[in-house]
Amino acid sequence: MTDTLTPILTKFWDDPQSWTLATYERHDGYKALTKALEMEPQAIIDAVKDSSIRGRGGAGFPTGMKWSFMSPPDGGPRYLVVNADESEPGTCKDVPLMMANPHALIEGVIIASYAIGCEHAFIYLRGEVVHVYRRLLRAVEEARAAGHLGTNVGGKGVTVDITVHAGAGAYICGEETALLDSLEGRRGQPRLKPPFPGAAGLYARPTSVNNVESIASVPGIILEGSDWFKGMGTEKSTGFGIFSLSGHVTNPGQFEAPLGITMRELIELAGGMRGGRKLKFWTPGGSSTPIFTEEHLDVPLDFDSVAAAGSMLGTRALQVFDETVSVVRAVARWTDFYAHESCGKCTPCREGTWWLRQIMNRIEAGQGTQDDIDKLVDICDNILGRSFCALGDAATSPITSAVQYFREEFEAGMHTPAHELFPPEKSVLFTVQTPVQTKESSGMVSA
The missing domain is CATH 3.40.50.11540 (NADH-ubiquinone oxidoreductase 51kDa subunit)
Structure with missing residues (x-):
């Protein structure tokens, strides 16, 4: 496996009229x-x-x-x-x-x-x-x-x-x-x-x-x-693929590379972590795949190696989150998404994602109970493998893996809101102008 980029599908994306x-x-x-x-x-x-x-x-x-x-x-x-x-x-x-x-x-x-x-x-x-x-x-x-x-x-x-x-x-x-x-x-x-x-x-x-x-x-x-x-990729995962790096890296974007490249190499190609902060967790294949942490940076990004490490390569949507991010809040947003997008055809997914959403939002607000974490995992176990399609499984993957690696943050949700533990303004990607109060008016204007 080579660790160099392989611009094939992306070879002439920078042409002024590449689409013609x-x-x-x-x-x-x-x-x-x-x-x-x-x-x-x-x-x-x-x-x-x-x-x-x-x-x-x-x-x-x-x-x-x-x-x-x-x-x-x-x-x-x-x-x-x-x-x-x-x-x-x-x-x-x-x-x-x-x-x-x-x-x-x-x-x-x-x-x-x-x-x-x-x-x-x-x-x-x-x-x-x-x-x-x-x-x-x-x-x-x-x-x-x-x-x-x-x-x-x-x-x-x-x-x-x-x-x-x-x-x-x-x-x-x-x-x-x-x-x-x-x-x-x-x-x-x-x-x-x-x-x-x-x-x-x-x-x-x-x-x-x-x-x-x-x-x-x-x-x-x-x-x-x-x-x-x-000649590219690995023996069981041949060829190249487009890896989409987003989140807290210096230069997010598309990186076309052989399958088998590691996340460590891709983060280096993206200029490293934003502001020199520490990596906290990342997704190897989008929000529907079990999350990875810093210990998985050297896992080859091919189908079999990622599966052996406990996740899925999926669509190679590599979302990177640094130490300023609340795992509970991030997973809660994904859970909201899956509950909203469930088509409602099968009971495990329709009912299960609704209950996952209630519990995740409760923990995020610092109003969780002693039984909520075990209840989350139990509901996930009752959805996994029991729905018509993979949407039900997708909703459970980020939750069970987040509990596995960051249980203490879920336990903190029994008494402290996520926004107090991890202020959202510290994890934003872009500088935002905040409205200020003028002396002449009680209305709000942009700074």
Whole structure:
């Protein structure tokens, strides 16, 4: 494993017009599609399988294997759906990728569609990011005008078209079956599995649902070869990934690096901790993953190593919190989020997240009781593994891990509010002007 950055998807993000077809073609854009159209569809699937790329949406399931698990062709339609509903708190890799380099995704969609026998692909985008929606629509227009989409892609008689769909902004639609329900015009709620989408997905037809970054990585694999891809990362977590560093670091941002890089290395690349303060805790894959502390800084950030250390790599949303932050307050905000975003379909998640929210807010306010901590853990145990989708599990992970590493802060919530123990103004990222009282008026004006 190398510890250097690997700018591939982010290679020309700093170009003045990185999102245009002309810029993409200057950087070997659509050469992979030309090569793919000379290959048999099964050869493309085999190349992706051989690269061992694992899904970049959080679960880490092998992408090529997911394609091969689709039901055999029967003459009916087959679908590719790109999950671009990036909603996990702290996750911000897919949106900048689609903004800065949308054609990498478009080319990946075309190649993947050809490989699995799909003639109509969908990109399901989070509805609030209207600017990204417009950029994707424009990229699709450019690709179609250049002959990369339509009924005769590359002059090979291949039919592929893309619909960009904007959802209504529900976190639950990041779950693949809830996304499919939403795409079909119904309320986004997870489906009972089986059947899995590979057998009966969109419109009850064989469907592959893949993450933005997974599909955008396909052109590189086809153009450069699977051995090139496996030359980065680790043996079981091959390739590169975009790591999103946010919070109390000097220079937060996107760092594209081989899987297996450590958090210590990434913090150094980000200029160290803000103000020279001490790291307190961090998330390896967004708010839905168990938190890590300073003792985990040298854990390789690959799927297996992070799992062995007790968390999940997830979407590589690395939120960094220094010693000024209350763990109780941070986890309480995440719990509020999950309680609000629960679709309400299953009882453990619907009722459990509501009760977790009440207890967390009570502890944060310094009004906790002697039994609240054990009650929190007990409720988490009754939610874990008992909900239709992973939202219930996501709500429990930050709580149980926070109690594990910072139980004393939860115990302090029995008598002292979190805002007294950790004044919020000390952990803010930006200097805020406070309103002042004037002598002439009782009204408030900005300083």
